[in-house]
Amino acid sequence: MKVIIVGGGIMGLSIALELRKADDLEVMVLEKSIPGAEASSAAAGMLAPQFEATGPGPMFDLTLLSRMAWPKFAATLEERSGVAVDYLPCGGLQVAFTDDEVHALDAKISWQKAQGLRAELLSGDELFAREPKLNPKALAAADLPDDHQVNPRQLLRALAIAATKAGVGFKSGTVRALVETGGTVTGVDVDGEVLGADVVVLAAGAWSGLVSGAEVDPGRVKPVRGQMVELQLRAPIFTRLLKSAGGYLVPRADGRVVAGSTMEMVGFDKNVTAEGLQKVLAASIQLVPELAGAAVTSTWAGLRPWTDDQLPFLGEGPKPGLLLATGHFRNGILLAPITARLIGQLVRHEKVSVDLKPFRYRRNSP
Ligand SMILES: Cc1cc2nc3c(=O)[nH]c(=O)nc-3n(C[C@H](O)[C@H](O)[C@H](O)COP(=O)(O)OP(=O)(O)OC[C@H]3O[C@@H](n4cnc5c(N)ncnc54)[C@H](O)[C@@H]3O)c2cc1C
Incomplete structure (x- = not known):
């Protein structure tokens, strides 16, 4: 069986690796930029369901399941790639x-x-x-x-290496459209070339509504920009994730601090702005005043895949032959292990270990 995955962010790569855990599937990832280039490498790397939750429910349960899976996910990835992902149980x-x-x-x-x-x-x-x-x-x-952290850039490197070693195929190019036969998705058009597949997984992050033929409503998946600042201290002066109403701080073991973030609906604009930096830095200094003297070593912005009800789209897509793994908004790093497991079960027609009704694309229909 051949599986094509559209998008080489954390979702696409984690799913690809999961699908290659046995030799029965041929897996190809199609990526318009370079694997991990977008939201996934821009993330802070908090694995923080309890921080993030606004209340109990299926999303909270899903994030807790994924948090439980993280220690093994990180260890396996390090073993397979030889790259440290800096999983840190920091609280x-x-x-x-x-x-x-x-x-x-x-x-x-x-x-x-x-x-x-x-x-x-x-x-x-x-x-x-x-x-x-x-x-x-x-x-x-x-x-x-029990809320922890990982280093997303290391993680994405590790995933790309592990997936390559596991036999995942990669192709650079933009998927312009899905190809269908008799109403079933049977492949993709990548820059004019048609590639056939038994299953197509759409994992195109904030761009998921733009792939023609997928019939994912662009009004239901939108980019939400987050601006980030990296600060450097000589040595760490705090060890836990810190969060306030204005922002958060993620202390790395080497004295770097990742500070975030804004939430802006400005389309696909990835600029870092003066106002954005001002907000992030003000929240950082409010939390830990000594950061006022820290060196600013880097700034960047990424586009979170927001959905209209802030739940991801997982599982069957609007058409047969198409699975969705998108819309993870603020929690895509955290949700990678569980997403990969669930999509793996669906592709292999195994019993699915989580009730996907709250996350299916047509969640409002019976
Ligand atoms: C500033 C910021 C901070 C964050 N912090 C955290 C955090 O602390 N913890 C956490 O859990 N999550 C965090 N997130 C959220 C997390 O980063 C995202 O939910 C996650 O990265 C989404 O992964 P993805 O693979 O769906 O998307 P992406 O990483 O954006 O990957 C999608 C990929 O698809 C490719 N693509 C799109 N369209 C096409 C096409 N037509 N053809 C080919 N390729 C295509 C893109 O180039 C891209 O590489 C943060 C996000 C941001 C922006």
């Missing part, structure tokens, strides 16, 4: 600077604890004992010790 603090934010954290901790998760409200001495460099104006924080 996180979600910090409140106002009374309203403290109440919101309290509520979040309650529903997360009710699900059996570790979460605790810290204030005063307890808080500053954990992270002494935190702004003394912080009133409290949710301690979320």
